[in-house]
Amino acid sequence: MRIFEMFYRAGNAAVGGIVDQAIDTFDNRDDAWDWAANELELLAQTSTYGEADDTAVREAVWKALKKAFPEAVFKTVRA
Numbered sequence: 001m002r003i004f005e006m007f008y009r010a011g012n013a014a015v016g017g018i019v020d021q022a023i024d025t026f027d028n029r030d031d032a033w034d035w036a037a038n039e040l041e042l043l044a045q046t047s048t049y050g051e052a053d054d055t056a057v058r059e060a061v062w063k064a065l066k067k068a069f070p071e072a073v074f075k076t077v078r079a
Contacts, residue, residue, distance in 0.1 A: 001013070014052075015052060018039045019065065022039075028069060029065050032065050032068075032069065041053050
């Protein structure tokens with residue numbers, strides 16, 4: 001199980017579902033992050049998962065999305 005800094009396993013599973021859906025739905029990190037951040041805010045409004053919009057959770061989600069959508073590195077070749 002992936003850890004997203006939620007207090008309980010069920011919270012980590014819920015956030016993991018958000019991350020998985022973002023990765024499956026979007027083809028770039030920015031769009032995936034925008035959607036996932038909104039979903040975290042909605043999840044945080046529940047009485048059970050109020051920590052979903054904590055900084056540690058957001059950073060863990062960003063790290064997972066960064067891993068799923070690595071930045072392309074271009075090197076210029078000039079003579």
